[in-house]
Amino acid sequence: MQGYRYLLAALGLASSLICSTVFAAAPQLAAPQQTMPQEAVAQQTVAPEDDVETQLPAGEQRALLEGERWFNLMQKALTEFNFNASLVHVQDQRIEMFRWLHGHNSENEELELLHSLNGPEIHIIRRGQTVSYFHSMSSPFSVRANNMFGPIPTAFFREFENISKAYDAVPMGGARIMDRTTVHVRLLPKDQDRYGYSLWLDRETGMLLRMLTLSQEGEPLEQVQLTALEITNEPNPELAQILDLNLPPVVEDIHRGVSVQHEWQTNYLPRGFTLVRGNHHRLPITGIAADYFLYSDGLTRISLYVSEDPEAAVNLRHSGLESLYSHSYADYSVTVVGRLPMATLQRIATSVRR
Incomplete structure (x- = not known):
């Protein structure tokens, strides 16, 4: 027991x-x-x-560099763009829907808002390096962090170099997602000890539109899919409102x-x-x-x-x-x-x- x-x-x-x-x-x-x-x-x-770095054929080297370039374009889009998005997060039998806003204030400090659209009411607010969590069934609190803990892996908000020891980024063609042309990038583990990932990135902006976490057998374990996306020159007015909020203590x-x-x-x-x-x-x-x-x-x-x-x-x-x-x-x-x-x-x- x-x-x-x-x-x-x-x-x-x-x-x-x-x-x-x-x-x-x-x-x-x-x-x-x-x-x-x-x-x-x-x-x-x-x-x-390996003690000696394996010399890959020139074509494979170019493919890996291209995959890394697309990953870094995604990282730039996630951290630098002003956007208003909706997404669906599917894991096992659970389906969660979120609205996701990102932008910058006049001092170039990142502002971010993620809130649930079904199930218990959840709001996550990031103002620079302070992230505040609000849940309808618990007391709110804030923590010091550079990113939210949410459906998108925190590694996607950093450059590819941070995961390059364990993964290769390989472009695999593309598909149409949300009526946009995409590039399909596979994050392939360099060993058999972890899962892989498939990313579909908007060919025009590099923005992440879809993500799959894949088992060793290629079976999907988790999926994140954007269902709406608006990229703007100015941040969404709703983000300005969080500047005046009294956030819970850290x-x-x-x-x-x-x-x-x-x-x-x-x-x-x-x-x-x-x-x-x-x-x-x-x-x-x-x-x-x-x-x-x-x-x-x-x-x-x-x-x-x-x-x-x-x-x-x-x-x-x-x-x-x-x-x-x-x-x-x-x-x-x-x-x-x-x-x-x-x-x-x-x-x-x-x-x-x-």
């Missing part, structure tokens, strides 16, 4: 990475650029990379300065993943104490929980877009949560040693 409750707790933390439940855990994720104290760093071994992460309590060695991580932060805290629901580590390859994240309680998790697993795998040893247990294939999570969990 305790293991089942631990599964529920870990799944709750996993689901908090998506927009609909970010309100419960966003303070823990508010500062993805925050580096952790040196004493809190777990030893780790990353999947080996919530500081109470775990940020808490070091891990034990030394752990992660003997396997997929290529490109680096440690973002680590701390020690008790999990929601169960109250079980665990050392926590957050890793990122720039596009997706891995949450690793290691507890001194060997009965905290008894070889549990849950497959989906956000998967979970746990493994028990004689005197400790490990749970890994992330948007990665089950085999990858299993390999990470079973590699953790004292």
Whole structure:
């Protein structure tokens, strides 16, 4: 029973990475650029990379450079354009609809608004590096962050270089989306340890119009589709209204300065993943104490929980877009949560040693 409750707790933390439940855990994720104290760093071994860079044929090199160019055009469109968009986010049986506004004020500070059009009322407001979350069923709060946590991966708001160790960007032709001509760009993993992505970008502006998260077998796991888009010279007047709002106070992460309590060695991580932060805290629901580590390859994240309680998790697993795998040893247990294939999570969990 305790293991089942631990599964529920870990799944709750996993689901908090998506927009609909970010309100419960966003303070823990508010500062993805925050580096952790040196004493809190777990030893780790990353999947080996080739010692010598493989020389690709000239045609393949040109294709990769073209894919990278389109990705950076998308990043520029998402961060520099004034736009008013509507989108649909499909994940499993859940369908969410949002309105999305982006622009800049007179001081060139980014302004952004995302609000739900079905289900519980959700509003997310970004004013520069302050992001505020409003939910009809919880108290509002603000966090320090450069991007919202929502349907669009935060890596899409940064240049391709940030994910180039783990992915190749390859143009694959195009299609017609929203009556616009697009370029289809595949984000192909450089290994079999993570999911791939398909992006359809407006050929005229580079704007993201559609995104698919794809399993290793090419099956769609998640879809984001714009249903309306207006790009303007001036920001939408609604964005000016958020300049006068009294936003909720910034919530500081109470775990940020808490070091891990034990030394752990992660003997396997997929290529490109680096440690973002680590701390020690008790999990929601169960109250079980665990050392926590957050890793990122720039596009997706891995949450690793290691507890001194060997009965905290008894070889549990849950497959989906956000998967979970746990493994028990004689005197400790490990749970890994992330948007990665089950085999990858299993390999990470079973590699953790004292």
